[in-house]
Amino acid sequence: MTNKIPPEHPRAESLRTREMLIEGFREGIVTLAGLIAHGRGEAFDYLLGEKTTKPALKATEAAAAAMLNAEKGIISVNGNTAALAAKHIAELAKISKARIEVNLFYRSLEREEAIKKLLIEAGAEKVLGAGKDASARIPELSSERRRVDPHGILIADVVLVPLEDGDRTEALVKMGKKIIAIDLNPLSRTAQKATITIVDNVVRAIPKLMETAEKLKKESADKREKILQSFDNKKNLSESIAFTEKRLAKIAKVGEFLVIGEEQDGL
Amino acid sequence: MTNKIPPEHPRAESLRTREMLIEGFREGIVTLAGLIAHGRGEAFDYLLGEKTTKPALKATEAAAAAMLNAEKGIISVNGNTAALAAKHIAELAKISKARIEVNLFYRSLEREEAIKKLLIEAGAEKVLGAGKDASARIPELSSERRRVDPHGILIADVVLVPLEDGDRTEALVKMGKKIIAIDLNPLSRTAQKATITIVDNVVRAIPKLMETAEKLKKESADKREKILQSFDNKKNLSESIAFTEKRLAKIAKVGEFLVIGEEQDGL
Numbered sequence: 001m002t003n004k005i006p007p008e009h010p011r012a013e014s015l016r017t018r019e020m021l022i023e024g025f026r027e028g029i030v031t032l033a034g035l036i037a038h039g040r041g042e043a044f045d046y047l048l049g050e051k052t053t054k055p056a057l058k059a060t061e062a063a064a065a066a067m068l069n070a071e072k073g074i075i076s077v078n079g080n081t082a083a084l085a086a087k088h089i090a091e092l093a094k095i096s097k098a099r100i101e102v103n104l105f106y107r108s109l110e111r112e113e114a115i116k117k118l119l120i121e122a123g124a125e126k127v128l129g130a131g132k133d134a135s136a137r138i139p140e141l142s143s144e145r146r147r148v149d150p151h152g153i154l155i156a157d158v159v160l161v162p163l164e165d166g167d168r169t170e171a172l173v174k175m176g177k178k179i180i181a182i183d184l185n186p187l188s189r190t191a192q193k194a195t196i197t198i199v200d201n202v203v204r205a206i207p208k209l210m211e212t213a214e215k216l217k218k219e220s221a222d223k224r225e226k227i228l229q230s231f232d233n234k235k236n237l238s239e240s241i242a243f244t245e246k247r248l249a250k251i252a253k254v255g256e257f258l259v260i261g262e263e264q265d266g267l
Numbered sequence: 268m269t270n271k272i273p274p275e276h277p278r279a280e281s282l283r284t285r286e287m288l289i290e291g292f293r294e295g296i297v298t299l300a301g302l303i304a305h306g307r308g309e310a311f312d313y314l315l316g317e318k319t320t321k322p323a324l325k326a327t328e329a330a331a332a333a334m335l336n337a338e339k340g341i342i343s344v345n346g347n348t349a350a351l352a353a354k355h356i357a358e359l360a361k362i363s364k365a366r367i368e369v370n371l372f373y374r375s376l377e378r379e380e381a382i383k384k385l386l387i388e389a390g391a392e393k394v395l396g397a398g399k400d401a402s403a404r405i406p407e408l409s410s411e412r413r414r415v416d417p418h419g420i421l422i423a424d425v426v427l428v429p430l431e432d433g434d435r436t437e438a439l440v441k442m443g444k445k446i447i448a449i450d451l452n453p454l455s456r457t458a459q460k461a462t463i464t465i466v467d468n469v470v471r472a473i474p475k476l477m478e479t480a481e482k483l484k485k486e487s488a489d490k491r492e493k494i495l496q497s498f499d500n501k502k503n504l505s506e507s508i509a510f511t512e513k514r515l516a517k518i519a520k521v522g523e524f525l526v527i528g529e530e531q532d533g534l
Contacts, residue, residue: 022299032289032302039306040313043452185310187518241519245512251454252508 014042014050017084017203024083028114031106034080037163044184045201047244052208055239056200062231063160063180063196064096064212065224070158070178073098074128078105081162081202082115086122088206093124095213098160101129101152105165128152138171146171162202166190182206186240197233199240281309281317284351284470291350295381298373301347304430311451312468314511319475322506323467329498330427330447330463331363331479332491337425337445340365341395345372348429348469349382353389355473360391362480365427368396368419372432395419405438413438429469433457449473453507464500466507 021038024030030038052060067073075089075098082089082102093100102115112130119127128149136150148154159172162182166189172179173193181194182205191197198205216224288305291297297305319327334340342356342365349356349369360367369382379397386394395416403417415421426439429449433456439446440460448461449472458464465472483491 018300018303021303025299032292033285035299035302036285036288036306036309039303039308040310041306042303043307043310046307046454187313238519241515245515245519248508248512248515252505252512 011050013203014045017201018042020083021080024079027083027118028111029118030079030083031111033106034078038080041163041184041201044244047247048184048199048240049247050201052200052204053240053243055236055243056198056205057208058231059196059198059233059236060200060205060208060212061216062228063198064209064216065227066158066178066180066196067096067098067160067209068213068216069221069224069228070096070098070156072156073158073160074152074156075100075160076103076153076162076164077101077115077119077127078103078163079111079115082118085162085202085206086118086124088210090119090123092160092206092210092213095210095217098158099152100124100127101149102127103129103134103148103153103161103168107134107147138168138175161190161194162206164190166193169193186237186244191237195233196231197237199237278317280470281312284468285309287350288347291346294350294385295378296385297346297350298378300373301345305347308430308451308468311511314514315451315466315507316514317468319467319471320507320510322503322510323465323472324475325498326463326465326500326503327467327472327475327479328483329495330465331476331483332494333425333445333447333463334363334365334427334476335480335483336488336491336495337363337365337423339423340425340427341419341423342367342427343370343420343429343431344368344382344386344394345370345430346378346382349385352429352469352473353385353391355477357386357390359427359473359477359480362477362484365425366419366423367391367394368416369394370396370401370415370420370428370435374401374414405435405442428457428461429473431457433460436460453504453511458504462500463498464504466504 021030021035025035073096075093077089077100100119102112104111109131116127116130129152133149134147136148136154137146138148153159156177158178160180161169164181169179169181169190170193178195180196181190182198182200182202183191184199184201185191186199288297288302292302340363342360344356344367356367367386369379371378376398383394383397396419400416401414403415403421404413405415420426423444425445427447428436431448436446436448436457437460445462447463448457449465449469450458451466451468452458453466
């Protein structure tokens with residue numbers, strides 16, 4: 001995986017993103033399971049055409065409105081998100097006045113501290129949730145996965161959860177929070193349970209979210225509330241699924257084929 | 268990833284397969300890129316419903332016929348295949364009188380020897396292609412990826428390549444060989460370039476191939492040739508793509524959702 005990727009390679013961006021994950025693994029930020037999860041994301045992204053779709057843009061607008069109108073907004077960061085988007089996460093936190101909390105599926109103090117350090121170096125002012133800071137518990141989740149920061153996710157009204165797991169999304173929604181998920185799989189439980197789901201690659205979605213928040217900041221809170229109220233997540237997800245379905249139907253007809261990750265499969 | 272998987276878990280099989288890959292990584296058989304590739308496979312398998320489809324069964328029949336009618340059949344084995352199906356590969360080799368050759372994208376003597384050892388322990392009589400044995404070259408491929416065994420892939424007429432990369436598939440086809448691919452992504456270059464593509468999970472496909480070969484062994488070589496001649500790979504691939512497309516269309520309509528890998532995402 002250390003081969004140089006030629007910039008003219010048709011899938012250079014996807015391959016670079018993959019290198020970032022591998023690098024994150026070597027730095028103790030990404031887990032083995034995180035690498036496999038990234039592969040799933042690659043497949044779904046490929047089916048989308050590796051582009052931000054119209055339904056994703058609509059969800060991004062609703063998400064930006066929710067973050068700007070939040071009283072206590074939080075961006076929950078796990079290993080893969082940190083490896084792929086630390087700098088953009090730090091910027092989004094500033095624009096939206098959200099706080100950042102490290103929240104892992106497989107907790108380990110080393111990994112929490114490594115992610116916190118990466119985020120601080122990327123420009124984050126403060127990072128919640130590492131080590132003893134995660135002293136609160138969220139209901140209905142087992143073991144270490146329920147641990148959250150009492151100054152962060154526990155008291156937040158809006159939580160952005162890129163690449164989250166379904167159980168935790170559901171538990172947070174049950175606590176009355178607005179949950180914004182970024183998930184390439186529109187069929188996942190996370191996608192289906194969240195308040196707003198952006199079906200897009202975090203590498204594209206977070207910069208787009210920053211840009212949209214900058215724009216909506218100039219609007220009134222009322223106008224943002226209207227955007228939020230008019231958003232229908234189930235409908236939006238159906239549009240995302242239909243997008244992929246239509247793309248497959250077209251491909252099946254023309255016999256076009258997609259080269260997915262084959263150049264550097266390393267099997 | 269070392270959590271015990273409860274047997275009643277709806278996705279226990281997929282999670283167990285994932286554990287096998289992780290174990291293979293720890294044993295130096297699977298690469299980091301192999302883990303990501305497995306994730307892509309998980310996503311495509313999920314879209315198929317994690318079941319062997321009718322088009323896959325048809326391709327399996329053609330593949331078994333090709334292997335039985337081969338003069339010099341070879342099963343090419345890489346890290347992921349060895350980790351997931353070593354025992355079945357050894358059995359399939361016996362049934363079909365094929366030889367086994369280790370063939371890696373990222374060659375290293377340690378990995379080749381580890382895979383060879385695993386296959387021998389799983390019951391393989393002889394394993395070609397490790398270390399100096401891979402002294403021949405196939406044309407049109409760069410660097411280490413072109414190395415093959417002069418007693419194996421180089422002189423084979425039929426090569427089974429589970430989880431292969433597209434470049435190598437194409438190069439082998441150009442050498443006049445019949446290539447049987449096992450690839451969950453019907454859109455990949457491997458899938459599109461192979462002579463016969465089984466769109467299925469290797470964990471299901473190889474046992475099914477064994478079973479079908481046992482059955483077709485009782486038939487005449489002529490009958491097997493007829494099965495082979497009547498198989499149309501492009502048509503079969505279109506049927507596989509259409510299968511997934513129809514499944515997505517149904518899901519988009521009913522709002523059903525699929526839980527893919529979320530229980531143990533480890534992000």
